[in-house]
Amino acid sequence: MQYYIKQQLFSWKDRFTVKDARGNDRYFVEGELFSFAKKLRVWNAADEEVLYIEQKLWNWLPTYHLYIDGMEVAQVKKEFTFLRPRYAINGPDWDVEGNVWEHNYTIRENGRVIADIRKEWFTWGDSYVLNIQDEAHAELALGVIIVIDCVLAASQNASS
Template sequence: MELFIKQKVFSWKDHFSVKDRQGRDCYLVEGKLFSWGKKLHVFDQSGKEVLYIEQRLWKWLPTYVLFIEGKEAAVVKQEFSFFKPRYTIEGPNWRMEGSFGAHQYQIMESGKVIADISKEWFTWGDSYALRINDEAHALLALGIIIVIDCVIASQQAASSGS
């Protein structure tokens, strides 16, 4: 399964769609404009919320909880590292490897690739290609990818002083 995310540029709040290879909308992601911590809602084509992402506050490093259909499915945490970002996933037995800064990484389980993520650099706004090997993992993999992007974007904004 392939999904494509193109974030809207110059948006006051997180708002972007997830499309299939034919350019059809599969999911809509919307964030709350005024809230403590980041809160993102993911809706399917019928408007039903299928994934909810919430940032845990008062943590030293970014921590996000992912809920699928109201049930906690995973917790994604950035780990302390001197050289390159590291993340852990609590819940499923998944791990991530690759270059997060270059937006080229994989989600793995027992040596098998669950999802492969790559960023398209020469487009208007951030665009990502997601190759998910098992459709049953699509929502959770999508949520994890959104979390990683939130963390990177927050760190870039903080380092640029905006």
């Protein structure tokens, strides 16, 4: 499945829609406005919550927990590196490969592609194309991609 994310500019809280290849709304992502840690909820088109993402506070490196149906299914943690950012994904045996800074990377499980992400250029705001190979992994892969984007955005905001 191919999905598209275009983040909303000038929003008071994180809010964006994930669309399919035909331009239909597939998922809705919204963050909590008054929260010390980043908390995001993802709903499907039937208005059912399919994913909850919560940042763990008081960690030296950003760590996020992903929940489906109230059960923790993954933890995404930025690893300490000097050059390129790396992420550890605990839960599924997934690896992130490629250039995360440029939003051009692949998520793999034992060499098999789960999803690949690339940034659309010449658009207003940040827009991404997500190719998720297996619909069964769609929500979890979307969650990992959202977490990586949150960490990158936070580091860019901190440096400016």
